[in-house]
Amino acid sequence: MRRADRLFQLIQILRRSSRPVTAAEMARELEVSPRTVYRDVADLIAQRVPVQGEAGLGYILDDSFDMPPLMLTPDEIEAAVLGAQWVAGRGDPVLANAARDLIAKITRVVPERLRPIIAHPATGTRPAAAPAAAPSADRIDLARTRVWIRDGRKIEIAYLDQHGDRTVRTVWPIILGFLDDTRMLAAWCELRQDFRHFRADRILAATFIEERYDLRPAALRQRWRRDMEKRRARERAA
Template sequence: MRRADRLFQIVQILQRTKSVTTAHEMAKELEVSDRTIYRDIQDLMSNRVPIEGERGIGYMLRDGYDLPPLMFTEEEIDAIMLGIRLVESRSDPDLSRAANDVLAKIEAVMPAEKRSLLQSVRHIVPQFSTPPDIYIDMRKLRAAIRGFHKIEIRYRDTVGNETDRTIWPMLTVFFDPVQLLVGWCELRQGFRNFRIDRISSLSTLENRFPSSKKFELKAFLEQQRNVDDE
């Protein structure tokens, strides 16, 4: 590995972990010695890369640092393309279009010799079943999730009964071929899953729910995972 590539990857590791990372952990991932990482860290710091920490404790990157122009390894390009193909085949048209816009932006800033890797076919994502029709605007749903806005939905259950619900939308889950909305239901006073194809209408409310509810969701999902593992 070229030294310039290794320095770039050290910055990537520090950005990815968002916490203190030891030189030994980075050395193990990059398959070099701890001493090499210590030397590289000092070189990065001397070039004003905002890394904090010291030997024996670990290092972290201060928020707000931007990497130089995009460079990707072949493995990273494979990861990007697989993600884009999955979004294309599993999501709604707006998100699929956004994925292709991302690809176009990446392609525009990549060196010419790497662009061919974006076009070569190395991953195929087959779709064995047709996803059910979705009747709501998924852009509105995603905006509500990002902005912590409550929503009102009309929901049809498995036997066809419809109810009006006020939901605190948290996240969407892809279970081929359906998508689920996970959120806090004011009617049931608990976290619930809603099949998005069974939502016939959605309106965004001005009221917001506390972002701290996300921590309760995390605990709920962890509890569900532990139950599944038993």
């Protein structure tokens, strides 16, 4: 790997991490020695790249750093196209169209020599053939649900559980999960006073309420993740 490419990769590693990254971690990814990483980090700092930290503790890139757009690598193109293909086959209509538009935009901006990676990729996803994955099976507007998740607003749903019992619940939507055969809405349920997961194809009706819940969406999501980690830990211990 050329030194210029290695310096760019170092910046990329630091940009994608929210915590300090040690020289040993970067050295393993770049397949070089920690001493080389120390030298490269010193060169970046000398070039006024705002890298903070020190040897043994790790390095972090200041949030104020802004790097001009650079051409995607072949692996980055393949990763983006693979993800977009999966969403195009399994997302709701709005997301599916956005995924196709993304592939078209990538195709237009990459050099001609890289376009075969998009036209004839070395990776692929399994076609979404399960009937439950069809958008018509969902009785909730998933595009609007995503807006309510971002805004931190409540949704009232009429839900049919696995036993066939119908309930009406007010939920604080957290995240939409797209699985191979269905879609799931994770939410805080006011009725149960706990986190619950609802299959989109079992939601009989949905009313989008303008009222916001009391937490920031990011804080609610963090609580849900901690709850999920505790549940998984209990399952492993059982």
